[in-house]
Amino acid sequence: MNSRSLSNVLGVAQSLNGRAWQWRGGNMELAEGAHGLDNDIVTQLLMTRGVAADEVEKHAKPTMREFLPNPSEFRDMDRAAERIVKAIAAGEKITIYGDYDVDGATSAALLVELLRSLDVDAGYYIPDRLLEGYGPTGEALVQLAREGSSLIVTVDCGAMAHEALTMARDAGVDVIVVDHHKCAAELPPAAALVNPNRLDENDLAASHGHLAAVGVAFLLAIAVVRVLRADGYFNGRQEPDLMSLLDLVALGTVADVAALHGLNRAFVAQGLKILARRERIGMAALMDASRLTRAPVASDLGFALGPRINAGGRIGESTLGVQLLTSRDPEEAREIAEHLSRLNEERRAIEAEVQEAAEAQLAGQHNMAVQVLSGSGWHPGVIGIVAGRIKEKTGKPSIVIALDDADGTGKGSGRSISGVDLGAAIIAAREEGLLVAGGGHAMAAGLTIPADKLSAFTEFLDSRLARDVERARAGQVMHLDLSLAPGGLTPDLVTALEAAGPFGVGWPAPRVAVGPAHIIKADIVGKDHLRVIAAGQDGRSFKAIAFRAAETEMAQTLIHRSKGRRFHLAGRVKLDDWGSRPAAELHLEDAAFAD
Known part of the structure; x- marks a missing residue:
């Protein structure tokens, strides 16, 4: 492995999309293909994403033990936990008030499931996006109080709801805010406000400002169980399995595009293991509706499962997501998941119309x-x-x-x-x-x-x-992790690279440059996707696809001006398992002339 090179990768100072190609970190050239791949690639990928050499092992297999902070470090966390425990002991009516997106739905479902495991039948309220808009409204909080709720926990909303929380306070109802959105210096009146992005947070808690709301809700669940344990609540009864809630945390974290470093990497890595077991009835139904038969990876949460949950809040019934994720009835879950899939298709059509008008x-x-x-x-x-x-x-x-x-x-x-x-x-x-x-x-x-x-x-x-x-x-750059000949684009390579995951915002999936190669075929498929078949000097051909790229300079060049030219193609490698034999393909993001 060569030392880090500051020069442009493969000499590309300006690609077809106008970017210079540079190494994210060490120069990883696998000119002879992907044979003999081992943990050196994983180590390299981790270190180029900011991991110190002595912490590679910790980040290669992120665990809760290594990354979980003490929840009490967060302001108002203990106060929130103690108020919830007081409500449990007194038999108060508790309502979870969530946002209508995936983070809100998973946060609400997590706290509902936690309270169920503690023999508390908590209610939930998800506002209508069109009629009520984002965040808690004073009218809704007051109405919940009239219906008997003496404690309301808002999740993924509330940090800026000054007027609504003032109305709730005046109506005599306590509100706990569990959020991750930006806060102003003046906080709204709440029984407790747990948010790592409070301006008055300590350094350790503030370093977790990248958590999605569902991650903050999980920390609150730990704090609640800890208070109950100290009070002897579990003498003679079983403690809830908090780790079983990590499938919800993983889904909400990825779908909310939270940065996947630190604790979030542990949340997602462990949550994917829970998802693979398909134990949550609603989650299993959601995977079935998404036609996901293998164990899910992080990208499935953002592109298959998350959009279906979101579709309910966007154009359907806002409560469908929480209803699905807390369902105990397989048939009910199947019907909701299929309904959400239909809504997602409808959402795509509406989205296309708005996008055309916006463009x-x-x-x-x-x-x-x-x-x-x-x-x-x-x-x-x-x-x-x-x-x-x-x-x-x-x-x-x-x-x-x-x-x-x-x-x-x-x-x-x-x-x-x-x-x-x-x-x-x-x-x-x-x-x-x-x-x-x-x-x-x-x-x-x-x-x-x-x-x-x-x-x-x-x-x-x-x-x-x-x-x-x-x-x-300024100086737009595409960062690459390795370059290889077409023969190196194999399922083994995909497996090797995935070992450094999960990938997402803040922990980008590896980008590779493949070539030099000549274009056998390039055309537009679907509405505006570019499909490319290319072959290298080694005689090996491969498929690449660039989504929503029909009008780009890259697409026009590869389709109309590629004859007699060779190219380097850059993007992320994926496993295409639709055929009888799995094959690696390139999700194309950029291209450059090779000669």
């Missing part, structure tokens, strides 16, 4: 640092997905806003790029009086805006974030 506006915003796109009649349930698509297409933070002509407001959802804190900018815009409501974290945010403030809001974001966006986009 039509891009031409007029080519000089803006942040793409702010809006339209009347756009379905609010898909704007977050479309914002993500626009971000990928433009390489800029993007916000998509669905305008409601009836009340003169818009619901917006934004996605950012690495190095640009969109959540903080949204909070600043709210404090400037440009938004009715808004918040989020660095990579994603939501907002409610008066239609007449749209222009001022766009200018505010452009002014505030222009320099950050310019820095983030």
Whole structure:
């Protein structure tokens, strides 16, 4: 293995997509193919993702024992646990109030399942995305109090709900907030507010600001069990199996695009093992509906299971996700999972319409640092997905806003790029009086805006974030982990690389460069996917596919201008197991001339 090289990989200073190729870390050239792969590749991948040499073993197989912090380090954690235990002892009615996305659904399901295991029949409430919007409303909290709930635990929401929590307090109901979104200096009135992103957190707790809400809820579950144990609650009864809840933690963490380093890697690695056992009735039904017969990997949570749970909150019934994940009836679970799959297909069609309309506006915003796109009649349930698509297409933070002509407001959802804190900018815009409501974290945010403030809001974001966006986009680079000849693109390589997972945001899946190769065939399949068949000097051919890439310079070059030329193709390797024999294929992200 050669030392780290600062030069461009394979001499590529400008690829077909306009990027320089550089090594993420050590120069891993496997010119003779992938024969003899061993743990050296895993070690290399871990170290290029920031792992110190003496901690490679710890990160190679992340365990809860190695990464789990003491929950009491988090502000209000013990107070929250003690209040829940008090409610259990007094037989109070407890309601879990969750958000309508996957993180909210899994967080709510986790606490409902925990309380069930403690013989407490807790209720849950998931707001309607269209009618109620994000976060707890005062009206809903007060109504839950009227129906007998004396303790409400909000999950994945509440950190900025000052007005709603004030109404709840005045109605005499205690609210515990379990959240991970950005907080303001002034916190809302709550019986306890557990959030690693509180501005007054200590350093250890704040270092866990990348946790999804479901991860914070899991820490609360540990704290609750610990208080009960100290009180002698388990004398003569079995303690709940908290590890069995990690399938929920893994799903919520990956689907919420939380950074997969530190504790989150342990959550997902161990949660995938629980998922493979298919013990949770609702989760097994969800995997069946997704036609997932093998043991799931992290990408399945983000691209197969998560979107189906999300579909309920986006365009269907917001409670379907929690109902499925807490179901004890296999037939009920099967019906809900199949219904969610149908809703997901409907969501895709709606999303395509909104995306086409949003992209039509891009031409007029080519000089803006942040793409702010809006339209009347756009379905609010898909704007977050479309914002993500626009971000990928433009390489800029993007916000998509669905305008409601009836009340003169818009619901917006934004996605950012690495190095640009969109959540903080949204909070600043709210404090400037440009938004009715808004918040989020660095990579994603939501907002409610008066239609007449749209222009001022766009200018505010452009002014505030222009320099950050310019820095983030300067000298765009694709980081690669290894290069190899086409013969090295094998199932064994896929297996070797997966050993350094799970992969996701903050822990990127390995990228490889394959070549040199000439193009045998390149065409468009589906609506706008590029399919490539290429072959190398070693006589070995391979398949590559680039999703939603039909209009890119890369696609046009490979289709129309590849004759007589050789290329290096770069992307992530995946296992194609549809045929009789598994084969490795390349999920193509970039290409460059090889001569």
